Amino acid sequence: MNTRVKICGLTRAEDIEAAVAKGADAIGFVFYEPSPRSVTIEQAEALAHHIPAFVSVVGLFVNPERDYVNEVLRRIPLDLLQFHGDETAGFCEQFDRRWIKAIRVQRAGQIEQAFDDYKFASGLLVDAWDPDRYGGTGHSFNWDLIPSERALPLILAGGLSSDNVSGAVKKVRPWAVDVSGGVEKSKGIKDVEKITKFIREVHRVCKTD
Numbered sequence: 001m002n003t004r005v006k007i008c009g010l011t012r013a014e015d016i017e018a019a020v021a022k023g024a025d026a027i028g029f030v031f032y033e034p035s036p037r038s039v040t041i042e043q044a045e046a047l048a049h050h051i052p053a054f055v056s057v058v059g060l061f062v063n064p065e066r067d068y069v070n071e072v073l074r075r076i077p078l079d080l081l082q083f084h085g086d087e088t089a090g091f092c093e094q095f096d097r098r099w100i101k102a103i104r105v106q107r108a109g110q111i112e113q114a115f116d117d118y119k120f121a122s123g124l125l126v127d128a129w130d131p132d133r134y135g136g137t138g139h140s141f142n143w144d145l146i147p148s149e150r151a152l153p154l155i156l157a158g159g160l161s162s163d164n165v166s167g168a169v170k171k172v173r174p175w176a177v178d179v180s181g182g183v184e185k186s187k188g189i190k191d192v193e194k195i196t197k198f199i200r201e202v203h204r205v206c207k208t209d
């Protein structure tokens with residue numbers, strides 16, 4: 001098994017450099033103002049210079065305006081768009097950029113339906129449902145709702161940390177894991193020790209498989 005790691009919600013150059021040095025495969029920028037991890041286009045433009053070749057740059061959006069996504073794309077070299085709201089497949093497909101769709105899992109059958117609805121995505125991200133927030137909740141969900149047959153690469157998110165990620169990887173066998181709150185000191189400020197432990201745990205469990 002070779003589960004990739006995305007670290008999301010970075011706001012500081014030193015955190016990006018630490019995540020990359022420890023082996024992160026992708027770095028996520030949050031372009032969603034209500035989030036405490038949100039960055040402006042100007043901030044992301046500067047931060048993106050700290051991400052080397054072969055580490056993916058991901059832009060996270062929640063129900064964005066089309067023009068805003070285009071403006072971000074014009075200014076920042078995003079490899080992937082992550083749509084974390086209620087976007088339709090038609091909306092996600094219009095940007096001439098690879099994209100992943102996040103689903104907030106509440107009930108059985110929802111993930112299977114999403115594989116069908118978002119069939120041209122580069123991956124399906126499964127996260128916890130929360131009535132008040134679109135993501136970054138720090139909560140996990142019932143992993144038994146994740147089917148073993150998958151039409152797209154599956155990215156597991158929601159309440160992951162170094163304490164539970166090895167169990168999650170063993171049980172779910174995701175293509176990648178995505179973490180934000182579980183590797184933070186405070187919202188938007190990452191903790192290098194937690195990032196190190198998190199990535200080490202993923203690599204350890206993958207090696208023993």
Ligand SMILES: O=C(O)c1ccccc1N[C@@H]1O[C@H](COP(=O)(O)O)[C@@H](O)[C@H]1O
Pocket residue numbers: 008009028030032035036037060062084125127134135136137138139157158159160178179180181182
């Ligand atoms: O990080 C945020 O603030 C955020 C806001 C709105 C939508 C998604 C957001 N983050 C994504 O949420 C999941 C889970 O985060 P956590 O590890 O439970 O804190 C992850 O995919 C983040 O990229």
